[in-house]
Amino acid sequence: MIDFDRISEVALNQTKSLGATYADLRVVHTRDESIRMKNGIPELIDRSESLGFGIRVIVRGCWGFASSCDLNPENVNRVSQLAVKIALASSKVKKNDLVLSPVEKIVDTYQTPIQIDPFKISLKEKLTYLLSLYDLTKKISGLRSFESFMDFREQKWYFASSGGSKIEQRIIQSGAGISALAMRSHREMGRRSYPNSSGEYQTRGYELIEMLKLEENSERVAEQAKALMDARTCPSGIKTIVLDGAQVSLQVHESIGHPLELDRVFGAEKNFSGTSFATVDRLGKLKYASDMVNVVTDPTYPSGLGTFGYDDEGVKAGKSYLIQNGVLVGYLTSRETASMIGKESNASMRAEDWGDVPIIRMTNTNLLPGKHTLTDLISEVDDGIYMETVSSWSIDDNRESFKMGTEIGWEIKNGKLGEMIKNPTYSGNTTEFWNSCDGICNEKHWKVWGTPNCGKGQPAQNMRVGQGASPCRFRKVKVGE
Structure with missing residues (x-):
């Protein structure tokens, strides 16, 4: 459990004591899951997490920034000092003092509205679905490859500023797509994708996968890739x-x-x-x-x-x-x-x-x-x-x-x-x-x-x-x- 109040207190108090006229702290916890399948074979199953913080300060009219993955209060104190030192170094070559437009003090939370948490859907279910898309295209001759993917991201974001703002956010992003490649030679080939060449991504949960209806477009994409060779x-x-x-x-x-x-x-x-x-x-x-x-x-x-x-x-x-x-x-x-x-x-x-x-x-x-x-x-x-x-x-x-x-x-x-x-x-x-x-x-x-x-x-x-x-x-x- 992140003691965000303690971390922000250390960072904002330390930067203020060192002469910062403004400071803010972001703590970000990111979780990713990526699945790639080609011709019915999983090519990538990757799960990763990242947690750390970044501190911005204004000292003598210049920005300073420093970051770390160690959230120990002693290290937060050290990184706060480093951000101030960077701002002081930058101030030696500044042309003008920077000025910030006003912003209201905010204490709030925000969360992406989702119906199905993608991280609660089993890996087996996700792989089974991607495999079923390939099965729909196996009967189509002339295809070199059929690829499909899913991506999911959860980002928890904590923000505090010397202006008194304290904000928490939880953002959920989901994405998926398919592509087919037909090829006789390097000169005779066709590629088609759906919903786009990089798939489709939205701030939604696993319900996006159901909404995209990849299974209803797999055969069409494969047939068009094949037809493009002769277009x-x-x-x-x-x-x-x-x-x-x-x-x-x-x-x-x-x-x-x-x-x-x-x-x-x-x-x-x-x-x-x-x-x-x-x-x-x-x-x-x-x-x-x-x-x-x-x-x-x-x-x-x-x-x-x-x-x-x-x-x-x-x-x-x-x-x-x-x-x-x-x-x-x-x-x-x-x-x-x-x-x-x-x-x-x-x-x-x-x-x-x-x-x-x-x-x-x-x-x-x-x-x-x-x-x-x-x-x-x-x-x-x-x-x-x-x-x-x-x-x-x-x-x-x-x-x-x-x-x-x-x-x-x-x-x-x-x-x-x-x-x-x-x-x-x-x-x-x-x-x-x-x-x-x-x-x-x-x-x-x-x-x-x-x-x-x-x-x-x-x-x-x-x-x-x-x-x-x-x-x-x-x-x-x-x-x-």
Whole structure:
């Protein structure tokens, strides 16, 4: 049993006595379970746990951070001193004192609402289910492999600050997916995945596995992988494209979410994954997208992978606009960066684990639904391509020029889906592309897609985030090579 009150008392008292004008403590206990199966054979069964704490301080206007896995009060005292020493060393080369935007004192608890605790489901039951998915595809000739997986995470998070906040959270995340590979040679191959190329992740319990209905999609995925070997290649030219929700979610992630991280805008990511074209002088002015495009950051949305009660600065989760009627109106912020533009933080500061310093991360970056049906989007296209399921992505260091690819596509002729297309790709400029959006599907087609592997920072951190999206249509887009 963690004596959180005792640990926080030691850390906050020690840092204050050494001159810290602000301090916070995070204690994080993470439990993971991962299962991977290939062709009916378990390839990975991994269970792990991690427990430790991190301390942030502000001394002489600069940050200091230190962490440890030893929660003994004497060691907490030592690590507190180390955090202060690091801040003092940083203060010798500072340009300006940092300022934090205000935050209310909070004493609260938050827990992911779940129906079935995934850690109470036996390993045998999980393996039996994954094996049954492979059994559904064994009769399909020409398959090189069929893979399936499940991932589960429980993270217990304790936070205390010198401002008087004390918060506890228990976050449960679950994920699963399947993929099939058909192959004659390195030139003749096809891969299909469901629900996406990285599966699907949400803040839910084991009920997510039941909701995904992998067993109802296994044969379809395998048959499509086989069919892709003989599909035509993606044509080159300028066409209208319709993207499925999964691909739109990636487009939101790479060309809206990352560019609007305010630390990136200010140059903190300059030597790793680039900066951003969406500079603060363009706030409220930049026509980022067409009028129908509205994007919010919303860590409160039920079951989103980026859903929580409070971020790692103790800021309460809430929804705020990033793009409204196509215009840039906001950023993802921390308390420090928000103060630099005269705003309050929108709860975007998170660390991967206890040993990592919090940085600005996406939560659920949601493109709000429109009014169309998928049939509407396709029926109004004379010559185009419908593209489905994330496959590849590349974007420049300023988050402007990009090239994306999907696993599969179908030509659109005279408002109807036609011939299958393999390896469809499209490219463009971020603002030109989003301004060409003239159709967004409605709530029936909308969901928050989970991204379990968003990388950022040095040292690198992995974060789990979500993007709400439904299928969208874009005009005059370059496709193919």
